Amino acid sequence: MKKIVVLAAESGNVHSVVRALHHVGADVELTADPDAVMAADGLVVPGVGAFAAVMDKLRAVKADRLIERRLAGGRGVLGICVGLQVMFEQGTEYGVHEGFAQWPGSVDLLPAAIVPHMGWSLVDAPADSQLFNSIADERFYFVHSYGVQSDPAAALPRHPHIEPPLVTFAEHGARFVAAVENGPLMATQFHPEKSGDAGAQLLTNWIATL
Structure with missing residues (x-):
């Protein structure tokens, strides 16, 4: 059984994430304790x-x-919703704000007639995706008004020994990064915790990569 820590940063109701991970068989702890965060699978x-x-809240x-320490050691990290957005360089909601800059790109308002984008949508996943297997x-x-509309893989320099990120897209007014x-x-x-059986399988797929 894999040990999963859900980072407790007072960012909305995260108990549904904890329940979903329990449901797929993980040993889950909700905490921000650095030792627990680093020890988790x-x-x-x-x-x-x-x-x-x-x-x-995350910086606090x-x-x-x-996150940097875990990634440096090849330890798995999964961001969800704004947890994806903060991995990019910046967000433009209520001004321009720096993200963690793990990937190039800006999180901008979706150019759709109706926002937020709320409800069930199909995604366009790469054939070799592990998450969407x-x-x-x-x-x-989905529940969001902002998204990344550029392709982070296309913006990164090519390296012969480093695989580019696999990017999954969806559409609402424009194509945006879904994963x-x-x-x-x-x-x-x-x-994924609100996406029924498909979301449960995605979490199972992620855990299998750890």
Whole structure:
């Protein structure tokens, strides 16, 4: 049984994430204790609310350092919703705010007639995706007004020994990043914990990578 820590950073209701991980057989702890975060097989970084507010709460528990340390050691991290957005360079909700800059790109308002984008949407996942193995044709539950509309893989310099990130897209007014798989760092814009059987399988797929 894999040990998963859900990062406790006072960022919205994260108990549904904890329940979903329990449901798929993980040993789950909700904490920001650095030792527990570093010892876990996987770390989940959830985020609900405005980009800047989530960043403030994450920095308050030194999430930037903890994430960097885990990634440096090849230890799995999964961001969810704003937990995906903060992995990019910046967000433009209520001003321009710096993210963790793990990936290039800006989180901007979706150019759609109706925002937020709320409800079930299909995704366009790469054929070799690990997260979407056996569920690439399923719908997932989104609740967001902002998204990354550029391709982070295209913006990164090519390296002969480093695989570029696998990027999954969805559409609402424009194409936006629905998920990224980048070695030990993965993230989804949608909520797998609210996405029924497909979301449960995605969490199972992620745990299998740890």
